[in-house]
Amino acid sequence: MPRAQLPHWEHFDHDADMGIRGIAPTLAGSFEQAALALTAVTTDPNAVRKTRTISIKCRAPDNELLFLDWINELIYQMSTQHLIFGRYEVKIEQGELTATASGETVDRERHQPAVEAKGGTFTELRVYRNEEAMWVAQCIVDV
């Protein structure tokens, strides 16, 4: 299967901050991938051990606000619990997101955390289906 049709994440450029983007066949998958892109703002998601799992719920009137809530909830959890996540599982039904995020406490030696995310923004905030019918979820994160 071409890469464009496999779930994946990427960063996109912004002068001061970082763009995060998740791409997947499903809406929930694109949220999972974008969350990996969020982790990658700070460290390599593959280097994160999954020793702790937390649950997250969000509800919003549209997909874009739901995505922003999801990203900001993750930032809040990372900030208050000093966690970094390497795996996400998301379900979205009728505007409600239920998810788990698995990871571990930040280990400064091993993770070499580059920069913390302060908050997700409305800048470049888009949730849509691309030409390959893949879901794309993206925004700029203030760092």
Next chain:
Amino acid sequence: MNIGQLIRRGETCWEIPPTAAMRVPAVIYADEGLIRAMDPKVYEQITNVATLPGIVEAAYAMPDAHWGYGFPIGGVAAFDPDQGGVISAGGVGFDISCGVRTLHTGLTMDRLESDPHRLADELYRAIPAGVGSRGKIHLNPHEMTAMLTGGARWAIDRGFGEAADLERIEERGCMAGADPAQVSARARERQREEMGTLGSGNHYLEVQRVVEIYHRPVAEKFGLRTDGIVITIHCGSRGLGHQIGTEFLKEMAMAAAQYKIALPDRELACAPIRSPLGRRYLGAMRAAINCALANRQILTHLTQKAVDTVFPGVRLELLYDVSHNTCKVEHYTVNGRKKELYIHRKGATRAYGPGHPDLPEAFREVGQPVLIGGSMGTSSYVLCGTEKGANRAFSSACHGAGRAMSRHQAAKQWRGRELVDELARQGIIIRSPSLRGIAEEAPLAYKDAGAVVGAADKAGLAHKIARLEPVICIKG
């Protein structure tokens, strides 16, 4: 930026006349080199700012302006509550009251250079820096509220520094009108372990050497002499400010229609100053300003302890503390009438000129110190506010070099280890928890701060007083 879109009004002044929904012109201060290299997004964002209700005179961009969200970084705008003026969470930003303070050490380079690594190690040990770092000061709910009300005054009352410091901090260390009741439980929770922490990204503590004086009489008033050693701390309101930004940005964006505000960009999320939401944000934002002032005061105390370990008896004295991301009530004459305006500065420094009554006595004759941060391996500058600045951009100047390259590009172009080694060869000691963070913050990922302050000087926003070079940098 396409220079053809602009009308040149002088060597360092460019105007965009009002078109479409713009209520006022937009004005960018920069020399030709900076304006040609400036991100075209600055044009789009500063013209969007000019559409907001109640904006006065013009929307301004400083010479270090670059793409932000809503407002450009380096954006300045004044709003008149009598004209339906607004307060914008996007016009202040996430890191509310992020700013800089510079401390005199009384040391000179010859004393420091005998063993600069020891001071670097002590500072790195003393200052919690980077992602995942935790402060040792945990505030109970009562103390958190006291801190949000009292700012640096609260910190000094608790033993973090000297009362004399207050005179050298904007608002004398305590922002009036803070309303801790508007600070959510989540914002407080984010701050629980972050008092006295530096943060990450472009936040730093730098030991700097004064290498060049441009204006000796003012430099003497500021206590700056060639070869003197100062310490500069750059950080803000940490998680508490970030969470307030997150919450109010969303609430204001969703409420815009209710207030009949047409937003060209959701990031310009705002509410009328005279509205319940506007008042709530002002109360929360002012509490976050106090959090930033308290945080920088605690960091100063930690710095003092580290310095004392290496140089017993050396006392740090504050030159000045300025914030970059704020909205403040100030008074200006507009069309011959004295007005109370709400001045948004996002990535910009207040730069009061000589004689301003809000300046400490020590600076009233010459004007306010304006502290311009460098980029780890490059010069920082001290400037001085001007009288003319009040009419040029509501007494505002640039705040730093401004990024010229994304983090992604920078991380591709440089390796952290190589940068640390290269800077060591130049006599600059770096301590940081993250090599990737250093690569993303590479000195050349930023604009030339010399060009930026040169343009601010020529534009009359602030005048150059001294240049500082880094000796030790603790990078978050």
